[in-house]
Amino acid sequence: MKFGFLVFPDLEELDLIGPWEMVGMWGKLFGGPESRLIVAQSHDPILCARGLSLNPHTSFEQCPQLDFLLVPGGEGTRKEVDNPLLVRFVSEQAKHCSAVLSVCTGTFLLHKAGLLSGKKATTHWNSLARLKELGDVTVVEERVVRDGNIWSSSGVSAGIDLALAFIAEIAGEKTAAKVQFGSEYYPSEKRYGTLHESPMAPAYLKKRV
Amino acid sequence: MKFGFLVFPDLEELDLIGPWEMVGMWGKLFGGPESRLIVAQSHDPILCARGLSLNPHTSFEQCPQLDFLLVPGGEGTRKEVDNPLLVRFVSEQAKHCSAVLSVCTGTFLLHKAGLLSGKKATTHWNSLARLKELGDVTVVEERVVRDGNIWSSSGVSAGIDLALAFIAEIAGEKTAAKVQFGSEYYPSEKRYGTLHESPMAPAYLKKRV
Numbered sequence: 001m002k003f004g005f006l007v008f009p010d011l012e013e014l015d016l017i018g019p020w021e022m023v024g025m026w027g028k029l030f031g032g033p034e035s036r037l038i039v040a041q042s043h044d045p046i047l048c049a050r051g052l053s054l055n056p057h058t059s060f061e062q063c064p065q066l067d068f069l070l071v072p073g074g075e076g077t078r079k080e081v082d083n084p085l086l087v088r089f090v091s092e093q094a095k096h097c098s099a100v101l102s103v104c105t106g107t108f109l110l111h112k113a114g115l116l117s118g119k120k121a122t123t124h125w126n127s128l129a130r131l132k133e134l135g136d137v138t139v140v141e142e143r144v145v146r147d148g149n150i151w152s153s154s155g156v157s158a159g160i161d162l163a164l165a166f167i168a169e170i171a172g173e174k175t176a177a178k179v180q181f182g183s184e185y186y187p188s189e190k191r192y193g194t195l196h197e198s199p200m201a202p203a204y205l206k207k208r209v
Numbered sequence: 210m211k212f213g214f215l216v217f218p219d220l221e222e223l224d225l226i227g228p229w230e231m232v233g234m235w236g237k238l239f240g241g242p243e244s245r246l247i248v249a250q251s252h253d254p255i256l257c258a259r260g261l262s263l264n265p266h267t268s269f270e271q272c273p274q275l276d277f278l279l280v281p282g283g284e285g286t287r288k289e290v291d292n293p294l295l296v297r298f299v300s301e302q303a304k305h306c307s308a309v310l311s312v313c314t315g316t317f318l319l320h321k322a323g324l325l326s327g328k329k330a331t332t333h334w335n336s337l338a339r340l341k342e343l344g345d346v347t348v349v350e351e352r353v354v355r356d357g358n359i360w361s362s363s364g365v366s367a368g369i370d371l372a373l374a375f376i377a378e379i380a381g382e383k384t385a386a387k388v389q390f391g392s393e394y395y396p397s398e399k400r401y402g403t404l405h406e407s408p409m410a411p412a413y414l415k416k417r418v
Contacts, residue, residue: 014230014392017261021223021365024259036260045264050233051245052226055254055262104393124393143397155393156230160366168401177402183223184313184333184364186405186414187396188352192377193386196395205395 001033004066004093006109007040007056008086010049010076014156015103019070022163022179030178032171039063041085049074060089069093072159073104073124081112091115101151101166103159107131110150120147124155125202141203154202160185210242213275213302215318216249216265217295219258219285223365224312228279231372231388239387241380248272250294258283269298278306281368282313282333290321300324310360310375312368316340319359329356333364334411350412363411369394 003023005016026032040046040056047053058064071090080086090113094100102110107123110116111134120138122145123131132139144162145152146169153162164185168176180186196205212232214225235241249255249265256262280299289295299322303309311319316332319325320343329347331354332340341348353362353371355378362371373394377385389395405414 012230013226013233017222017226017230020261021221021226021259024222028259038261050230050237051266052229052247053264053266055264057260057262125390143395155391157369157392157394157396161397161399164397164399164401174402177400177404180401181334181404181407181410182364183366184411185366185396186352186400186417187366187394188370188373189398190370190373191386191395192373192389193383195386195390198390201390202393208395 001067002035002037002064003027003033003068004037004039004063004070006069006071006090007038007046007054008076008080009047010074010079011046011072012074012104012156013048013050013052015072015074015106015159018157018160019101019103019163021183022160022167025179025182026167026171026175029182030171030175032167033068037063037066049076060085065096066093067098069097069100071100071102071106071109073102073106073155077105077108081108087112097149099149099151099166101162103153103162104155107152110152111137115150119150120145121150121152122154123152125200126155128202143204154204210276211244211246211273212236212242212277213246213248213272213279215278215280215299216247216255216263217285217289218256219283219288220255220281221283221313221365222257222259222261224281224283224315224368227366227369228310228312228372230392231369231376234388234391235376235380235384238391239380239384241376242277246272246275258285269294274305275302276307278302278309280309280311280315280318282311282315286314286317290317296321306358308358308360308375310371312362312371313364316361319361320346324359328359329354330359330361331363332361334409335364337411352413363413
């Protein structure tokens, strides 16, 4: 199996590396995808939103057909929705992918690639209104949303939850448990301050408070 | 303020990028460290444990005195404890750092640099016994441990909790809240399978079950 991770300038680092870590552990230790590829328009280094520089494994042109494709979000998505090469890469790959996943504002790239029309999806709380404005997406304020073979998550750190839910679906709960234990993903439930109670907070969070 | 992130071959990606994201958001949006540097022995690309290739910002030789230094873990730490250049970099920087932080098995690098003798610290559940065997560290099975200006966390994903706790300490609860909200770090509390109840599970997790 081949799992691709799309990258582009000004992506949000944790959007990418949260799922990358989970899928990497699954692939390297617990029978998951043996090929995990970071794919960009070219082989040049990618400068991420918080200043990390990373090196793609392959380019759009050289990338093999993937089984799974994950699209992170970040400020860069606002520019990349107007990049026809990137949008076409996503839509062409998606035709033969078993699943396409997005984190945070990566959802807007899936939409531009024509993957979300008439579907349920989510995004970062600060972009929910913008996603609703697109008109043809049923916006669901959950942390992880699945509609058929399209998966999406809320903002930044939610990609970790997305990846574990996806692994549980594809490889079973016991495999997801091994990845969760291996990555010691039993987060503190600490809430700092009161922003999680603000009117901007997504519905899934308000429900939990 | 200058916040350094040590990197070396076969580090575990999320150990680094979890805190990198939190500190990056703090620095870029909410008044945190304006300089955030990824530091390696040389400027060559670093190949991480799950296959990510990243580019350091600076080398040990060219790195300015840091205010804060974070040391991630991963398989690579087993080799790097015997790298005198890296160990010396950590111990020399630590002399004038306000705080030194480690994630996962990064704790063993702090120990080798002489920073943990007589101190409380923690590491990944699978390395707790090895940390205890060192003899001069009081091993505490909490998710985040602070002893004076030395902070450590349990495995991989725990670096996110570490970073938020650190930001709350340095910049206050309201700033930590902004970073938590911005990164939408309100993780699912889902436990896959039963490994979190296994005898190997760290004490903090057993307490929560």
